[in-house]
Amino acid sequence: MEWVVLVYLFFVLITIYLYTLFLILFFNNRDKLFEEKISTNLKSVTICIPAYNEEDTIADTIKAVLASNYPKELLEVIVVNDGSIDRTSEIAKQFPVIVLDKKNEGTKAAAVNYGLKHAKNELFGVVDADSYPEPDALLKVVSFFDDAEVGAATTCVRVKNKEVLLGKLQNIEYTLIAWVRKLLEFINSVYVTPGPLSVYRKKIIDDIGGFDHNILTEDIEIAWGVLRRKWKIKMCLSARAYTTVPETLKGWWKQRLRWDIGGIQTFLKHRDVIGKSNYGMLGVFVSPFFASTFVLSLVGFGVWVYLISTKLTQSVFRWLYSVETHSVVLQVKSFYLTPTVFMVFGSLLLMTYFIYLGYALKTLDKTKVTSGRKSIILIYLFIYLLMYPLVFLQSIYRVLIGKFQW
């Protein structure tokens, strides 16, 4: 058996396992996906909005947070102006919020920690300056803290600017991410508390020592810190926060590079937990799962590149020899469809992925899949997903050479 077949079968085995796991979690819990319980014993919360040169969006973000149907006496809003050189601070000061001006230190984590120092409430939340929580999002998220074991809670992040192609593609991606994140909640494995709206028990963040400003994705790292201490992280699917996603390939690439580098940094920082049950699900599932998604992405891409490049190289050589010998390049008789184990599993994986994607879109979007949407899904499957490993490869390179900034 060739090595490429063995690698492919390994890829198939792990991928089937993950798809199956998520589908079982979905069928076991489909009645609980949108479950919400509004607390009658709400806790005081400080929402921190770190902002660096966000004059275009800061006003709408503050308005969205202030529009929350959360008791005003329990809500404190802090805008941390992270050394902006535009009108961010000036605009923020027009609202009934606390505006803290600080020198820019180059990371969002430093700005959030600055806000954390000034926060007085039991809970501490973060809202990115280009994100917009729905009015009931905060109430729904905070209600999870009635459970004394909950250390953090987050929302369903949706795409605000989905008019452009890249926005539409990211909308599918964010839908899948939200779906998977909710399913992971049932095995206490929510491994990221994203910036558009996440809330934490302040004492846990203090215990962790704040957000790590050396990690590019402080929202992943802080979640790992919470899980490491065996706290639960909850995710409310019906609490939505909209975020502005990159509209250009360059912007998208830069953002994903940051996510991947931050993911690797987080993984490396917490590598001591791998396989250890005394760190709860972080040790036995989250860290291996996190690593496996990266490995699978690379392996799948590697096999794909190997097969395509082999065929392509053969075709080029064949063409060259054909020109040299004045013979025909291709013959109709050369085409035969001989089913292989690659095709068997390839079809199976594609079919499972369609089921997986179909359930996610149906559950979260609740809209009819139009022919236009079908085209976007095909672009997502066959072009967009292929860019993941490319970004990941560059991020590995950046980590190896120690270039963590972008």
Place this chain on the structure above:
Amino acid sequence: MVDIQKDVFWKAGVITVVVFLLGVGLGYTLELNRISDIRDDYKVIELEWADAKLQSLYYQFLNPESCDAAIRENLRFSDRAYEQGLKLDRYENANQLSSEMEYEKKRYALLKVEFWINSVNLKKMCNADYMNLLYFYSNDPSIPMKSEQDTQSVILKELKNEKGNKLMLIPLPVDMDIATINVIKDTYNITITPTLIIDSNIKLEGVQDLETIKKYII
């Protein structure tokens, strides 16, 4: 401390193993079917070959004036064997789990050697006007070599179509560790593939275009 649904992990594991084994089983069944198909073909071709060989012997030794029928039968077998070779290659490329196709290829290669010896002999005994073209190729080529061989195969197929009964085309793999083929290889000093040997005395190394080969085929 935290209540989670741990049973999903083993449930997913069991389903995964079942699905994976079913997939591998299906893939393996497809491969076995192909091997079975090749074996069935081989039985027929072996019988046809025995018949063709006997005809050759009969005409050579008992009725040498009527060689034409033997030559015709030999040529018919040559075409059949060539098509079967292409099918074997295609099936071998598709079989990724089992290695039994290797054995079938060896059996088939031996049959081709026997056929070639018979062709040479028949030509000599019957003073026939066809030419024997031995095509040495590698069974496990590098990418450039595979492209060379593919191109050469297309050219030879074209040549065969053009020359018809005037050409016996016999492809032989050089790297299947078959003692008889190794002897033939040494005899003709075959060091690279593709190499063509026309009527045991003309040797052409590397990809040859149609016009070049035709210069040596009457």
